[in-house]
Structure formats: structure tokens, C-alpha cells
Amino acid sequence: MITGPDSAAQISIQAAEYVRRYGALVPFDISPPLLPLLIAALALAGIPETTGYFVIALTAYLGGCAAVYALVLRYQSPPVAAFAALLYALAPTRMPPASFEHGSLLLSWSFAPLLLFAVDSARRNARPGNVAAAIAAAAGMWAANPSGVSTRELVALAELVLVVFVCLLQGAIPRQVVLAGFAAVAGWTLFLEPSPEPVRSRLASLAPRDAVGREIFGAASLAVEMNPVRASARDVVAGPGRLEESMLWLRATAAGFLLSGDHEKFSRALDCIEEQAGWCLYVLPNPNPAPVVLVSRRQWKSLPPIRGLYDVESLNQYAAWAGRPEAAAFEEGAGAAFEVAADLGPLDMFLIRRNCQPGWRALVVNDNSREVPIECDPLGFMVVDPGREGETQVRLEFEPSWRQRFFPESPNLKPLTDGQFPRIAAAGIVEAAGFQRPPFQPGASLSIFGHNFVPGDTRVLFGETPGEVSWIGPQQINVRLPPDVAPGELNVVVESAGRESFAETIEIGK
Amino acid sequence: MTKPVTPLTRESRWLTAFFLLPLVCIFACAARAAGGTPEDLRGRIGFYQWRGPAQIGQSEDLLTLARQRAVEAGGRVFRFYLGGRFDYVYPVLSPRRFADDGMDEPITLERIMSLPRYKAVLADPKIEAIVLTAYPVHDYGGGPDDLNLLRPWGPELERLEREQITALGHWLFREFGDSGKTVIITNHEADEKIMDIANYTGSPKAAIDTFRGWMQTRFEAVETVRKAYPNSTLRLFHALEIALVNLRVVPYRGGFRKAVPQPSRQEGWNALYDVVPHVPFDLISYSAYESANSPYQTQDTDHTPAETGVRLERDLNRIREIARPSLSAEGRKRFGERFVMIGELGFARDRFEHLPSGPILPRLYAALRAAAEWGSPYIVLWQVFDHPLDGGEAWGFGMYDRAGNAPPLKAPEGGCNSIRKCLEVLFSKGFDGWAAESEY
Numbered sequence: 013m014i015t016g017p018d019s020a021a022q023i024s025i026q027a028a029e030y031v032r033r034y035g036a037l038v039p040f041d042i043s044p045p046l047l048p049l050l051i052a053a054l055a056l057a058g059i060p061e062t063t064g065y066f067v068i069a070l071t072a073y074l075g076g077c078a079a080v081y082a083l084v085l086r087y088q089s090p091p092v093a094a095f096a097a098l099l100y101a102l103a104p105t106r107m108p109p110a111s112f113e114h115g116s117l118l119l120s121w122s123f124a125p126l127l128l129f130a131v132d133s134a135r136r137n138a139r140p141g142n143v144a145a146a147i148a149a150a151a152g153m154w155a156a157n158p159s160g161v162s163t164r165e166l167v168a169l170a171e172l173v174l175v176v177f178v179c180l181l182q183g184a185i186p187r188q189v190v191l192a193g194f195a196a197v198a199g200w201t202l203f204l205e206p207s208p209e210p211v212r213s214r215l216a217s218l219a220p221r222d223a224v225g226r227e228i229f230g231a232a233s234l235a236v237e238m239n240p241v242r243a244s245a246r247d248v249v250a251g252p253g254r255l256e257e258s259m260l261w262l263r264a265t266a267a268g269f270l271l272s273g274d275h276e277k278f279s280r281a282l283d284c285i286e287e288q289a290g291w292c293l294y295v296l297p298n299p300n301p302a303p304v305v306l307v308s309r310r311q312w313k314s315l316p317p318i319r320g321l322y323d324v325e326s327l328n329q330y331a332a333w334a335g336r337p338e339a340a341a342f343e344e345g346a347g348a349a350f351e352v353a354a355d356l357g358p359l360d361m362f363l364i365r366r367n368c369q370p371g372w373r374a375l376v377v378n379d380n381s382r383e384v385p386i387e388c389d390p391l392g393f394m395v396v397d398p399g400r401e402g403e404t405q406v407r408l409e410f411e412p413s414w415r416q417r418f419f420p421e422s423p424n425l426k427p428l429t430d431g432q433f434p435r436i437a438a439a440g441i442v443e444a445a446g447f448q449r450p451p452f453q454p455g456a457s458l459s460i461f462g463h464n465f466v467p468g469d470t471r472v473l474f475g476e477t478p479g480e481v482s483w484i485g486p487q488q489i490n491v492r493l494p495p496d497v498a499p500g501e502l503n504v505v506v507e508s509a510g511r512e513s514f515a516e517t518i519e520i521g522k
Numbered sequence: 523m524t525k526p527v528t529p530l531t532r533e534s535r536w537l538t539a540f541f542l543l544p545l546v547c548i549f550a551c552a553a554r555a556a557g558g559t560p561e562d563l564r565g566r567i568g569f570y571q572w573r574g575p576a577q578i579g580q581s582e583d584l585l586t587l588a589r590q591r592a593v594e595a596g597g598r599v600f601r602f603y604l605g606g607r608f609d610y611v612y613p614v615l616s617p618r619r620f621a622d623d624g625m626d627e628p629i630t631l632e633r634i635m636s637l638p639r640y641k642a643v644l645a646d647p648k649i650e651a652i653v654l655t656a657y658p659v660h661d662y663g664g665g666p667d668d669l670n671l672l673r674p675w676g677p678e679l680e681r682l683e684r685e686q687i688t689a690l691g692h693w694l695f696r697e698f699g700d701s702g703k704t705v706i707i708t709n710h711e712a713d714e715k716i717m718d719i720a721n722y723t724g725s726p727k728a729a730i731d732t733f734r735g736w737m738q739t740r741f742e743a744v745e746t747v748r749k750a751y752p753n754s755t756l757r758l759f760h761a762l763e764i765a766l767v768n769l770r771v772v773p774y775r776g777g778f779r780k781a782v783p784q785p786s787r788q789e790g791w792n793a794l795y796d797v798v799p800h801v802p803f804d805l806i807s808y809s810a811y812e813s814a815n816s817p818y819q820t821q822d823t824d825h826t827p828a829e830t831g832v833r834l835e836r837d838l839n840r841i842r843e844i845a846r847p848s849l850s851a852e853g854r855k856r857f858g859e860r861f862v863m864i865g866e867l868g869f870a871r872d873r874f875e876h877l878p879s880g881p882i883l884p885r886l887y888a889a890l891r892a893a894a895e896w897g898s899p900y901i902v903l904w905q906v907f908d909h910p911l912d913g914g915e916a917w918g919f920g921m922y923d924r925a926g927n928a929p930p931l932k933a934p935e936g937g938c939n940s941i942r943k944c945l946e947v948l949f950s951k952g953f954d955g956w957a958a959e960s961e962y
Binding site: 305439 | 575607613614615617662663664665667668670672673674721722723724774775776777779781782784909910911912913914924
């Protein structure tokens, strides 16, 4: 099943797989810990993760209603308690499938009536068991959703208070008001609360031959959520416009396919091989969307950082370095480990398209399990250089500390910022008069062609010396070469709105 | 009752020869001037089908589909990729490539060529010349892969190349020795690979050395095999494919790119100047985009279609001048002075169809005519089916799109309006017929 990038259910299920595989939780802001833990526990008992998710969600859903019933029953008659449970069952934030998509929230707010019930029990009789039950319910509520309070949670709280308040005060409020309230809640639930449509389509089954081992960009992905750079890239691709940058990000991340509903953006740029429910599965012509490829150590050393979401030049360089067709063997181990292997050339090293997280270590198996460092590339993937030629097998093991297991951190990367960088086009510096290419004479009038030049806030540096700018357009600058430049090669940099282009080298004649 | 034939006297034979020979010469020269007779052109023009995903909605493998469509178009030349990265069934480098073919390990060129869909190309009676873009297969860890030219040329690479090209050659003579066909073993655009190696290693010299070693070994393997079958009617050749004539691979921001070399700078490499003079070959294959697309100095595509032919002829002459000393004896014997084939020629619909100076078809006409009149023994059009869309990359070279339709192209009223239809005209009426019909 493929879902959209916003599918919380898919992320929870993937988080459970992660818990089971690596014995560690994922960052709480990505997936709260309790639901994945419960799914993983059921998986250990042989229940598949997807089934486990729905079993837990259903149990929480019914459990919450049962707690409301039990609580109201203490003060009212069984019909009233049943009415309260029904009202709670139909409350907007709890109504399937909306609540089932947000499993952690459902779970969290199923603990709320339990907490009320336990607090009420403790109030009536302060036995240690009742107090412990109240504490456990509060802990469960937190563990199911430890992140900040969202609008949805406030609505869920209001629903619970409303249900309990209305039912406990039954008799004091006119029956018509209660019924009107019930009708309003039910109406809102059925007609106004948008269903998040958790299962977008079954596009995966439409491309089984092509999709083997290939990432589908745009599908819900825990790996993307856990990597701020890739998450930023996902937002560029999912956002409107910016086709050039989106294509570069798709190339850089080396996915095999793109799942997108934005036909206006992608239908002229990529082949849609299957369309369903408004979503399209596009083929990405990446040279090799394998989980591990061989890359050049030489190019790695000169790879620039990616300075922002729209840093086209750095992305191009990254894609040229990472987009290699030479593959290596990749084998998932049973536990928190996997192996890569290849017959390495003198400049080869491994680029492993897995998040470069703290806790991983790399051992060269056929070199006495020598440990080699894992570096993070600009996209947050792992780079492993075994420093040897010939047949090489590297084992990667995940051995986080206890702290890292329970309070995990995302890779040490920051989300990329917005904004563009000035770019000088290749061979884009010419003499203004006849568009002659270098060499140039000192003092010559030049035109610089490129992109993202900001009129009014741009200067041109010839080495360290600013040139005399006579005109600036978004794609062209006319500037005079300083008269005192020395013959030889000279770096030219355009600085626009506080951001620098990469240097272009020109030749100055004698 | 048949009338007895009166034998010609000695005098009458001489007299006949005296009148007939000039006529034959005049006819041949006219045909050459017009690029060749339609029949001659059929034997020289054909299509390429490179790597790519399978056609949308087709259960047939891409190679079979492409062969069938190429043959339907009338040309008798077909070019395809032979190597480990792509099997014409699964996508390029798919983990499942060749998985359904039941091949013995290790996978080699000979074994791939023995697969029914590959063998069918050679067995097709309507295909006379087959161009194989061949890369010996080796598993470096990620499944069957091309010979890895990113590492320095050495005994291991040489052994791999020699063994597999030799085995492939023997297989070709064993299976098709009496077929009278021509098989050309070539590479894909030497300059592209030289730039790739230079970027990877930082050393253009390493790239040049690797390429020289590779091409030398390949030629020797082909030469050795064909000498073992002196009486065979199969003709096996080695072509060295280049892509740059005027441009060079030049340093750029710590890497390399293709550009016009600056006259004052010595740095700049390409296969024509740095590889071709140093290795033997039977044929040069020219991937002709540099000439056909635009003047190399400006890269501005918006120039009149007629200039396409002028540029191509100029560059074919340049290639011949540089390459002539390295031409093998076999190449000289078979191709003489016309030893430069066009390995790739095509125009992207998204780049050329809507230019103010003219759309695709007159450009194709001009380029084909120039190459044919120059005497290129083979002209390979890129390609049967479109590639998948790739963002901003040039797109739409195919005779057919990915859904199998022949996209209509701009043409004058009554003229042929697709590559498929124009080739039909060419193969029945020649270049003059095409020109007359389309008012070129």
C-alpha cells in the first residue's frame, strides 16, 4: 500500500518496523513512541505491522468508549452511560477512518477517559492501585503523544469534556438541547470533518516489475522524515513550481519513482506510468537508484555543501558525484546491520543511501573487521571509505547508546533554508561589445550571463577587487574589468543579496 | 521454342563495353551525388535502440519491439546495446535483469547474444548490418555490469575485454558465418566516457590511456577472430565511436566539461585528437550531435536546416583527415576513404520542432543527405522509441513515442510528416523524391 507523504499511519507502521529492527525509538516529533512499541510487540507475536496498527487503533477506539461508559455509569443510569459512549464514539476526532489515520492521537485520547475514570476512582478511594492506575493512564497518554498540543488535540479534549459534562448533568439540561448537540456533533463528523484518506491507492502493485528495491519518492517514508535535508527536498518536490530544482533533488536523492498528484508540474517533465485516484507514479530516469553505489573519493573531497533548497550548482555537483551507475552488493542482515560489498577500484568508495545517524559503525569484514569512519554526505547519506582496493566487504552495525535508543536524535543536519544563489552560466562571461570569449584585456567591458542576479543589490568581484557595474538584470550584468588586473587567471564571483556565486575563472591577456 | 543466343564476337564485346561502361559510371556518379539509390540507402540507414524502460503498455521486450518497428521503416541497419546493465526487459540496472533468462554464470557477451531476443536481430532477414554497442560484462558486486573503465587500464581489464570480444566474435562466425551480414562492434561515445573518467579520477591522461588500451585490445580481438574465418561471408568490424570534433573536454571548477577550447590555453582533450591517432580501427563511428544540432561555437540551435548538412560534411572531412593514418588494412579495403559512419543522428522534438528557422524534418533531410552523399557507409538514427521524459533534458528523438505512436511533425502540405513516413519516401524515391515532395 502506498500512501501520500502525509500519512501518519504509514509513518507509525514504519516506526514500528524500525523499533523491531534496530531496537531503538524514532524521534518523538516524528512518531510518538507508544504506538510503534505496541505494534512491534504484536509483530513479535506474529501479527503483521499493518494488522497490528488497526488492532491497536480499534482497541483504543473501543477502549475509550468503554471508559466513558464506565465513568458515566457511576453517576447515571445504563441508558445514559450508553448514550455517552455512543456520543463519544461519534465524536469528530474519533470517527474512523479519520482517527485511524492518526493512530497515536487516537491512542492518546483513549487514555484520557481512562485517566478520568482512574482519578475518579482515586478520589473515591485513594488506594495505591487506583493512584497507580491514574499515573499509568497519564503516562500512557503522554507516551502515546508526547509532542506539543495541536488543534486536533484541543478539539479532542473539548469533545471529551462536552460528552462527560452533558451526560453527568443529564436532567439539568433540556433533552432538546442534548439532542441538538448530539446532532451537531454527528453532522460535523459526517459532513465537515475531512477524512484524510489513508490509503491513496495501490500504485505499488501496478509497477512491481520496476519497483523492486527502488525508493518511491513522495510515498510516506520514515527515512525521509528522519532526515531534515531530505524532508526539505520532499517539500520542494511536493510544493508548487520550481521544476528545475525539484528535478535536481529527485536526481540527487536517486529515487526510482515519484508519486505525485501535481500533474501540472510533472506531466511535461516525467513519464506517468500509472495513474490512480488523482495520483501518478512517474518514472525517474536516475542512473542507478540502488541503495549503494560506488563513488569517487577525489570528487568527494571537493564536493561543496548544499547551501540552500535552491542551490542549483551544488545540487548539480552532488548529483554528478552521487549519480553513478556502478553498483555494489547490498544485503540486509537479520538484525540491526547490513553489508555492502564490491570489487573496488583505486578511487572507489561506498555511498550508502541510508540516513547517516549517530550509532552506526562500519567494519571492513575482509580486513580483520577494521573499523572505518562513516561520513555524512550533504544529503545525510552515509559515505564509507574502506581505503583499499579489490574485493571488499563492509558490515554496518547499529549500536546506539541507551540514551540514543530511547531519546533518539535525527542526523546532525539542519533543514535547508529557502532562497536562491546567483549563478554564472558556464562560459557566461564575454566581452560586452562582440560577445568575445576570454582572454580579456584589463579594463574591458564585460557581460556576465547567469541567473538570480538581484538588480540594486549585486556586485562583481574580480579576485578581491569589485568591478564597476554599469547595468544589472536578473540574468545579465554589465561590468568593467578593473584596469589594474594582472595577466593570467582570475576568479570572478557575483555577490547578490548577500549570497555569493561559485567562482568562474577567466583569463586576462597581456 | 527458344531462339538460340548468338554469342558476341570479340569486337562487339569491346564495343558494348565502350558504350556501357561510361553509362554505368555516369549512373553511379549520379546515384552517389543523390546520396545513393533508394535500395542502396536502405542498406545504409537504420535505427538505434538504446537502454531505457520498456514501452508503456507492451508485454513484448523493448529489443524485439524496436527491431520490428525499425524493420517496418525499411532500413536494414540496426544498432543496440549489448552488455550487462540492461536486458531490454527490466529497467537499466534493475536487480532482476537477466533473472528470467536462465543464463549460466558468469554472464558474458556471447551468452547474452545467444538469448533469443538478441539472436533474433542477427537472424532477421531484413537486417543486413548490425551495430553492437558492446561492453564486456563483469560483476563487481552489484550484478552484471559493464567493464569498469574508471579504473586504470591493466591486465585484468584487458583480459576481460579480449576474452569476451573474442568469444563473441567466434560465436558470430559460428552462428552467422554464412549469412553475408555485417556486424560492427563499437563503443558508446568515447568523449562522454573520457569526460566521465576524467571527472572521476581527476586525470584526463588516465582517461586517454584507458581508452587507448581499451580500443587497442578490442581491435586486436576483432582482427584475430576474423582472420580465423577467411572464407566466411560474415563481415566483422571494429568501429571507434567519437562524439567531439571541434569541442574538447576542458577543466571546469575542479572537474571537466565539454567546451570550445580557449585558443590561448593548451588544456583540452577529445578522442579524435588524443585516441584515434594512436589506435587502429576499421571504421570511425561519429555520434553527430555536435555537427547536426548547432554551430559548435555558439551552441545556438536556431540556424537554417540547410546549414546542418554543411556542418556535418565539414566535420566528416575533419574526422577523415585526422583518422586516416590509423585506419586498418581491412577498413581501407572495405570502406576506402568513406570510413566514417554516423553512429547517432537525431533531433529532439522539444528543442527543434518549433524553431523559427525550421522544424525537424528539413534538418533530418539535410543531415541524412549530407552524410549519404559524403559516403558514410552506415547512418544510424537515434532512435526507434523515445526515451522517458527527464526533466529539462532534450527529449523526443524517437520515430515512435513511448506509447508506440509516430508523432506527427511539421511538414508542408502533401509532404511526409513523420520520420516514419519520410523514410518510406526516401527508401522508395530517394533524396530527390523526398525533396520534391516536401519542397525543400
